[in-house]
Amino acid sequence: MKYQKGAERPEPTPAAPESSGDGNGVLADPDGLLAAALALAAEGVKVFPCHRVTEDGCTCGNYACKSPGKHPRNDHGSKDATTDPDVIRTWWIKWGQHDRLNLGQTLTGRAVVDVDVAEGKPGEAIWEALSAGQDMPKTLAYRTGRGGLQMVFRLPEGETGGKADGYSNTLGTAVDFKTGPGAYVMVPGSKTDDVYTVVHDAEPALLPGWVAELARTAQPGTGGSVVAGRPPGSQLSDLLSLPADDPYRSSNDWVAAVAGHYAGDAWKFVPARGWSWYSDMVRAANATSAEPHPEDRLAKTLRSVWETEAAKHPEDEPEAVEALVQKRLLALRAEQEARYRFTQEREQATAVESVADALDAVLAGDWEVRPTVGEFADADRGLFYEGSVNGVYGDGSAGKSVLMVSIQARVLNAGGLVIHWEFDQNAQRALVQRLLWAGAKPDAIRDRFVVLRTWQQGEQLAPDLVSSAALVTLDALTPSIGALGQKVNDSEGVDAAFAAYFAPFTVHGACGVYIDHVGHENTERQAGSKRKFLATQGALYEIKCRTKLSVEETGVSELWLRKDNPAGAGAVGSVAAYVTYVPQGGGKPGPVETTITREPKDPALKQATGATERLILALLQKDPGPWSRSTIAKAINKKDATVGVAVRNLLESGALAELEGVPKNRPNLVLAEGQQVFPEGP
Numbered sequence: 001m002k003y004q005k006g007a008e009r010p011e012p013t014p015a016a017p018e019s020s021g022d023g024n025g026v027l028a029d030p031d032g033l034l035a036a037a038l039a040l041a042a043e044g045v046k047v048f049p050c051h052r053v054t055e056d057g058c059t060c061g062n063y064a065c066k067s068p069g070k071h072p073r074n075d076h077g078s079k080d081a082t083t084d085p086d087v088i089r090t091w092w093i094k095w096g097q098h099d100r101l102n103l104g105q106t107l108t109g110r111a112v113v114d115v116d117v118a119e120g121k122p123g124e125a126i127w128e129a130l131s132a133g134q135d136m137p138k139t140l141a142y143r144t145g146r147g148g149l150q151m152v153f154r155l156p157e158g159e160t161g162g163k164a165d166g167y168s169n170t171l172g173t174a175v176d177f178k179t180g181p182g183a184y185v186m187v188p189g190s191k192t193d194d195v196y197t198v199v200h201d202a203e204p205a206l207l208p209g210w211v212a213e214l215a216r217t218a219q220p221g222t223g224g225s226v227v228a229g230r231p232p233g234s235q236l237s238d239l240l241s242l243p244a245d246d247p248y249r250s251s252n253d254w255v256a257a258v259a260g261h262y263a264g265d266a267w268k269f270v271p272a273r274g275w276s277w278y279s280d281m282v283r284a285a286n287a288t289s290a291e292p293h294p295e296d297r298l299a300k301t302l303r304s305v306w307e308t309e310a311a312k313h314p315e316d317e318p319e320a321v322e323a324l325v326q327k328r329l330l331a332l333r334a335e336q337e338a339r340y341r342f343t344q345e346r347e348q349a350t351a352v353e354s355v356a357d358a359l360d361a362v363l364a365g366d367w368e369v370r371p372t373v374g375e376f377a378d379a380d381r382g383l384f385y386e387g388s389v390n391g392v393y394g395d396g397s398a399g400k401s402v403l404m405v406s407i408q409a410r411v412l413n414a415g416g417l418v419i420h421w422e423f424d425q426n427a428q429r430a431l432v433q434r435l436l437w438a439g440a441k442p443d444a445i446r447d448r449f450v451v452l453r454t455w456q457q458g459e460q461l462a463p464d465l466v467s468s469a470a471l472v473t474l475d476a477l478t479p480s481i482g483a484l485g486q487k488v489n490d491s492e493g494v495d496a497a498f499a500a501y502f503a504p505f506t507v508h509g510a511c512g513v514y515i516d517h518v519g520h521e522n523t524e525r526q527a528g529s530k531r532k533f534l535a536t537q538g539a540l541y542e543i544k545c546r547t548k549l550s551v552e553e554t555g556v557s558e559l560w561l562r563k564d565n566p567a568g569a570g571a572v573g574s575v576a577a578y579v580t581y582v583p584q585g586g587g588k589p590g591p592v593e594t595t596i597t598r599e600p601k602d603p604a605l606k607q608a609t610g611a612t613e614r615l616i617l618a619l620l621q622k623d624p625g626p627w628s629r630s631t632i633a634k635a636i637n638k639k640d641a642t643v644g645v646a647v648r649n650l651l652e653s654g655a656l657a658e659l660e661g662v663p664k665n666r667p668n669l670v671l672a673e674g675q676q677v678f679p680e681g682p
Contacts, residue, residue, distance in 0.1 A: 033189025034092050036198075037103045038085055040187060045110075046081035048184075049073040049091045050102040053145075053192050059100045062277075066236035066261050069102050069145065069192035075454060077288045078184050081106045086462035094459055102190035108160050111153045111179035111207050111215075113171065118146035118193075123174035130172055130214065139205035142185070145192030149199070150185055153207040163245040167215045177215045182244020182290065236261040245290040255293050255301050258285050263309035278306065353508075370568040371539055373471065373511040374407045376577065379598040383407075383559070383577060385566055388538030389502045389512040391477070392559070398545040399557040400515040401434070403579055404473055406594035407513065408449070409440035416470030417448045419510075421458075421501050423479040437591045455484060455500045469510040474501055477516040477532065491531040498535050512538070533562070539569045541576065551588055555581035556600075574647070612646035617655065 029035055037047050050072050051059045058068035065071075073095070074080045081104070082088070088103075095101035116123040127149075140152040159165045162180025171177050178185060190196045239258050248254050259282045266278040279302055286292045293301075371390075374383035384390040384407075392400050401424075408418050412435070422431065428451060435445050450465070452458050474480055478488045480501060486493030502512040516532065533540065540563035549555025561569055561576035570576040578600045584591040 028097065029189075031189040031191065031195050033101065033103060033187060034088070034096060036188045037088050037092075037105075040105055041083040041085055041088060044083060046078075046083055046106045046108070047088060047103045047187055048078055048081040048106075049095065050104050050186070050190070052095075052100050052102040052190065054099060059095075062265050066265065067240060069190065070104075070186065070237060071240065072104065072284070073101075074456060074460075075284065075287075077284065078104060078106050078182065079288065081184075084462070086464070087460050090460050090462065102192075103187040104184040104190075105187050106181065107179050107183045107185065108181045109155050110204060111155055111161060111167075111177065111211075112183075112185050113151045113153070113211065114144075114176035114178055114185070115149040115151075116146075116174040116176065117148050121174040123148060126172045126175050130175065134210050135208055137205040137208065138200065138202055140202050141198070141200040142188055143197045143199045144186070145190070145194045145196055147194075152185075152204045153211070154204045155179065155207055156212075162243040163247070167212075167243075168217075169241075169243055169246065171211070171214050176241070177211075178241065178243075179215075180243045180245070182246075182288065183241065240285060240288075244288060249289045250291055250293075252293070252297065252301060255282070255286060255298065256305060258282055259301055259305040260309070263305050266309075275306065278302075369566045371566075373411070373513070374403075374596055375410070377595050377597050381568070383539060383541070383569070383596065384511050384513055385538040385568075386511045387506055387509045388566070389498060389506060389514065389536055390538035391514050391516060391532070391536045391540045392543055393477075393516040393532075393540075394543035395545070396517065397548055398543040399549060399555060399579060399581060400517075400543055401475060402438075402549065402581055402592060402594060403543070403557075403596075404475065404513060404515055405434045405438045406592075408471065408473060409435055409438035411471045412440045412444035412448055415444075415448075417450070417465065417468050419450050419452065419458075419461075419465075419469045419472045419505060421452050421472070421474040421480060423453070423483055424475045426475070438594065439591070458500065458504070466504050467508045469505045469508070472502055472505040472510050472512045474512075474514040477514045480514075494531040494535050536563060537565050539564050539566075539576075543579075549581040549583065549592070551583055551585055551590075554583070557581075610646075613650055616646060616650060 040047060051065075051069055053059075053069040058065040060071065072078070091101060091103075113127070114123075115127045142150040142152070144150055155161055155165070160180060161167060162182060164180070167177065167179050169177055169183075186192075186196050188196045188198050236258065239254060239261070242249055242254075259278075262278050262281045262285075266275070282302060283298070286298055292298075370381055371385045372382045373386060373390075376382060392403065394400060408420065411418055420431070431451060432445060432449075435449065436442070440449075450461075452461075477497065481488045481493040481497045484493065484496050484500060486496050502514075506512045539561065541559040542562050544558045544560060545555070546558055547554065547556040557579045558575045559577040559579065561572050561574060564570065564572055576598075578597050580595045580597065582593040582595070584593055
């Protein structure tokens with residue numbers, strides 16, 4: 001159901017059983033991953049999604065992955081970790097049921113002794129030597145996917161772990177010490193070479209003093225999977241597992257080492273797509289540091305490492321490159337199919353209205369084909385339809401964003417939940433400031449305004465929020481298509497954007513509104529893509545600036561109706577509404593009063609419309625007076641902003657009649673008495 005005025009944010013959905021037991025696989029959890037994650041979350045341990053190892057390798061699609069099954073799926077890794085069971089179940093619905101999900105658990109206030117035995121590493125022998133004769137309490141312990149042992153401890157009260165408490169990341173060769181907000185280990189049920197399992201189920205014991213002392217005196221960077229004779233941190237997994245505040249992360253050597261791994265992988269994998277993937281992976285790794293490297297220094301390192309690696313790979317093996325490209329295409333198709341299945345499952349999980357219920361509602365007259373969102377001040381309707389995707393496009397400075405923000409503020413103040421997709425690079429504070437200037441109440445913004453910047457963030461929304469949204473806005477359509485890795489003017493790219501950003505919400509009755517920039521001469525065709533026009537199933541408007549808004553001057557824009565599938569917004573090809581922006585800041589940037597009207601609110605515009613009406617009537621008379629018909633027709637055509645309104649007014653007053661069979665967007669005009677004249681249409 002939608003939020004009603006004054007309603008509170010919905011409570012999280014109650015916990016579901018780890019397995020439905022009905023045989024349909026909805027929550028089947030054969031490795032216990034979901035159950036383990038929910039149990040950890042209930043204890044206050046944050047988790048986040050990671051890739052998983054399948055028969056085809058790591059689900060990241062990189063067949064040369066250096067850290068298979070252990071690196072994050074989300075944009076910011078452990079920084080996005082959560083204890084919210086609804087979010088965890090959403091990850092499970094998307095990836096877990098298709099055996100494509102591992103989960104990492106963060107280690108704030110906890111520590112893990114990680115004994116590595118893979119590839120002949122001496123972790124077991126080193127640990128036995130370190131712990132000989134020492135007090136070692138029974139504690140929670142995991143068997144890793146590569147046969148190692150991880151022992152989980154709680155830190156003394158007041159400690160969070162990591163550098164802040166003086167801990168190193170190692171106890172000895174092949175014996176790691178992981179702790180702190182930037183460190184993590186896998187949740188049991190995750191799979192790398194094999195599935196992580198619990199070998200001793202107990203509450204984490206207090207970290208023994210001798211282990212803490214050893215962790216504070218050991219040489220940083222010499223543990224983990226590093227073997228004797230190799231430089232510390234030489235493997236990607238070692239570099240990425242360093243605590244977020246480790247001093248080595250602040251050096252350019254760390255960034256260069258990480259970039260070197262990813263650059264090599266990119267060229268081994270798919271050179272044609274290498275740079276984009278490579279730069280994204282390095283930037284994501286950099287973002288996990290407590291003090292990320294600044295953009296200027298990071299960009300130089302990225303370019304330098306990439307050029308060095310590129311010199312090693314002259315393009316003299318086209319057959320091998322083509323084979324790798326085909327593998328990548330197959331991986332992309334598999335990901336698209338998984339996304340499609342996830343969308344279907346999420347719609348089912350949030351109870352989409354059945355066909356029978358929809359039929360009953362229509363027959364009962366409970367559904368009105370009339371735009372209601374963005375109410376007019378002088379008419380009993382609005383601009384946009386609920387349950388549909390609507391759009392506004394036009395050149396810059398015409399008032400698209402101000403109009404959208406004013407509608408967001410109205411919905412928020414009426415108790416509605418607003419989901420906003422931001423792809424125009426506006427900062428969070430700028431978005432909030434605009435809403436306040438549009439009159440939105442602070443509590444409404446705080447409680448019911450959600451900003452999303454990647455489609456992955458949308459997929460992590462709890463089902464009750466997806467089904468409860470009243471308004472979904474997007475700024476702007478063209479960059480949002482590029483964010484999906486699609487071509488902005490390609491039909492497939494447009495369809496993918498509508499499916500990712502709007503379909504999950506509009507299927508539950510939310511009103512979807514996007515804005516799009518034109519940026520070329522043919523303003524009647526959106527941003528060069530006819531598919532955008534065809535895919536918009538609600539009302540589509542072109543916005544034209546009549547008077548530009550400034551800090552001192554009132555702005556006026558016209559909304560020309562270009563498409564109206566439900567046929568309730570007005571006459572296509574004419575001005576359907578006027579938007580008046582009145583600045584309230586006293587000559588400085590500040591609040592703006594936005595009014596939407598069917599008739600022009602500006603007195604000067606009303607006067608101009610009346611003058612156009614008189615010219616049209618003069619043209620249709622047998623005796624047009626002292627002017628020739630061609631002179632009057634030219635004068636009318638110069639008044640493009642008022643012709644559509646003038647024609648509509650004359651038709652409604654009965655002074656004119658439309659010629660039967662002529663499209664409404666370019667009416668031929670006749671006098672009420674029947675005289676027919678053919679001036680150029682508006």
